[in-house]
Amino acid sequence: MKILVEKTKEPKKKPSSEGLSFGTVFSDHMFLCDYSPEKGWHNARITPYRALPIPPSNMTIHYGQSIFEGLKAYKTEDKKVNLFRPAENIKRLNASCRRMCIPEIDEKFGVEAIKALVDIDRDWIPEEYGTSLYIRPFIFAADPYIGVRPSETYLFVIITGPVGAYYKEGINPVKIFVETKYVRAVVGGLGESKASANYAASLKAQVEAKEKGYTQVLWLDGIEKKYVEEVGTMNVFFVIGDEVVTPALTGSILPGITRKSSIELLKSWGYKVSERRITIDEVFEAHDKGMLKEVFGTGTAAVISPVGELNLDGKVITINNGEIGPVSKRLYDTITGIQYGRIPDKFGWIEQI
């Protein structure tokens, strides 16, 4: 499909690298594509970044038929632009489409759309190590109708924006509250889709954990509240003795691309990696026996986020003295090194624009 381009006549002022935060500044252009039952996906275009015309009867507002993705473009020292496994994001977008009754997009076309948009706004990619251009593809129901059924029309949109280095003063492990009251997802629900609704379900727990001084919550399974699932916007790993454990993808956990990449790296380094069910009690018992060496989250935003403290119903444990451990550090250095072109890309994960 050809992508029509309408360039902005009023380029915005770009922010400086220092003051960058996350999700507040957007680049000059956006990508749009429409879906109708008659034409399928059509009218692919890049336009200036602007508000969308949404009627109050828009189905997404009422019933939340909406999914998204998140990835980043990185500038290398020789000014090349790297994407990290973008086809994986489009594959996952399509998996979310299937669960949410949204028509899938062609995988190659999805990656092309991302590349075309990033290329037009390549001057928006900040250059300092650790900074990047965040890319947010999303699809939402577009019918003006307030009855409950899947929408017939959809909009596929991609917006981008420069984001700062996640760790400005080095990697400080985070404090995590183990959530035993609220649940995020159940098997058969939306947990393994990147559906906006999962975040709506998570807000209350997030707010209460923040009030108690915790950065995020660790979700347990929605039925027995016994098995570890994931952390806020990240998958979770435990280093127990010489085994690295991450919860198996049983249907209510988001299959992270950083999770998958971490497993592949750890295995290539000779670690014993187990994708299995793990109870929160096993984690705390491993700590009591002195076997719990590291806990960390994985996700596009922070890459690797070490966990320094866990609170389960008032029982607080400190992991690795609240410091980043060797496994977390090696994963962080390797993944970011590959993303910024400082380490050879042996796995073929990088697509250059």
Ligand SMILES: *Cc1c(COP(=O)(O)O)cnc(C)c1O
């Ligand atoms: C996006 C997301 C992740 C991390 O996925 P990555 O592909 O590694 O960025 C983990 N958990 C949830 C709930 C997510 O939405």
